[in-house]
Amino acid sequence: MNWNLTRTVSPLKSLAVGLSVAALMGATPTSAQDPFKVGMVLVGPMQDGGWSQAHVQGSEYVKAQLPGVEFDYLDKVNPADRPNVRASQVADDMIAQGARVIIFTSDDHKDDAVETARRHPEIAVIHASGDMAWPEGKNYIEQPNLANIMPQMEEMRMVAGCAAALGSETGKIGMLGPLINDETRRYAAAAYLGAKYCWDTYRDRPEELEFRVTWIGFWFNIPGVTLDPTKVADDFYNGGFDVVMSALDTPEAAVQGKRAAEAGQRVRYTGYGLATGCDFAPDICLGVSYYNWGPGYKELIEAAKAGTFESQFVRPPIDWSDINNPDTSSAGFVIGDALGAEERAKLEEFIAGLGNGSIELFKGPLNFQDGTPFLAEGEVASEADIWYLGQLLEGMDGASN
Known part of the structure; x- marks a missing residue:
């Protein structure tokens, strides 16, 4: 055939x-x-x-x-x-x-x-x-x-989460999630940890961070089978979430964000998967984590x-000396135009901390979403702990299974 x-x-x-x-x-x-x-x-x-x-x-x-x-x-x-x-x-x-x-x-x-x-x-x-x-x-x-x-995309999802927190004014971050499995849970958790760290460390805001994941049911839209990612993105943007993070194979977060911005809303997004992900709507793009x-x-x-x-x-490594080197780094992050100079400097500081090990986010104390312990005080997650993450983390809003 x-x-x-x-x-x-x-x-x-x-x-x-x-x-x-x-x-x-x-x-x-x-x-x-x-x-x-x-x-x-x-x-x-x-x-x-x-x-x-x-x-x-x-x-x-x-x-x-x-x-x-x-x-x-x-x-x-x-x-x-x-x-x-x-x-x-x-x-x-x-x-x-x-x-x-x-x-x-x-x-x-x-x-x-x-x-x-x-x-x-x-x-x-x-x-x-x-x-x-x-x-x-x-x-x-x-x-x-x-x-x-x-x-090793987990690290770049942390960077994307940090960029989302630095670019948010409301402290409400939404994620367009695909289906639910070990991979998507660990990526969503990594993004949350990056956002939480940078919101608490770099932002002088009294609001608690709200981080919500809505899973559509597959890696991209299948009419009649999955949730419509266009509608999910619109619901986020119209519901006070001023940053939407994509975890899909397709760019609905960017496309709908551009429409919301053209209608006068102050919104931002982060892309995923492809280095040129900011090209869809560069003025509102905080950055893109890519393979x-x-x-x-x-x-x-x-x-x-x-x-x-x-x-x-x-598990090809990230080249922390140049995360966007096409010959040496298996994953990278392109900083978007919507991130101002001050926020960009903070994001670069965060990236440097991940690279030299001074920032370790999969480290206890951390609990799972249902409150059960994941990592004890000072305990660092193993590769298997992260790879097979069985639940979202405490503080995240969204289904774990």
Whole structure:
């Protein structure tokens, strides 16, 4: 079967543990003359202004760095846009057309990634956002040709939260949340911790911070299935929330914020996923936390080409000396025009504190939303504590499950 794949051809360290699969994959490096095909399965539109587009940009980086690499893409691989198409079926077709690496780009594809890796042991399978290749994780599966990759976005969500607090006049911050799982809970909690710290530390305001998350039910709008993110954003802006933080793959926080501002409201937003997220409404953008998938993908694809690909759980680092360096930082934050010079200086101070360790936000005492203890006084959360965050935190308004 053929899914009308989109192909572009261009001439143009991490936590990693696991088993080598050189023998399974033939252990024969591809010659420099042969095209090396990579299939990328995208959950949303290629140009969604967020998550999926960031993965496409990562592939462009790889092609520029590794001449001879070709990418095939199929986007909108999700139950709403392609209800009868499984991501593993798409991968099978890509492999039949010569792909040597398959990249699945959504937590929604985790079962498909495992199925593909098992069915095609000679193919390198990369799953963005999962943890099946993490031996210390709860979902570990011993599969030599399967790797996970996920940048350390928690830190940049803290930065976004700080920017939101610095840009708010009401102390009411709303978040457009996708579906509820470990990933989205930890990102929302990180944003809250950043906002709380910067509201309490840098703002001379008597109001208590109000931080509310409204989950729409998926990573983007599915009419008739999810809440309408346009309406949710409008409800925030019209309900006194003067900053809306996006945690979606799509830019409703920016689009509706621009309309509210044009109608005379004093509103701001933070973007998510794509470095150009402020371009939708630059005058009211406080900043955007974004992914830089390119260097991590390059390293894994290079290994696949050389026959040295191995199962690993990769968390590419943030380069705190330059968080927006395209070659060295897996996640960054672009400060928006809506943040004034004084607030920008405070945000940069906060970023420096995260980088040198003087600011540690996942540190006790912290309670879960229901009041039960999460971290005792002075206790610092482990990577697993944060990765598998089971509830939102005390002080946050919104559903935990």
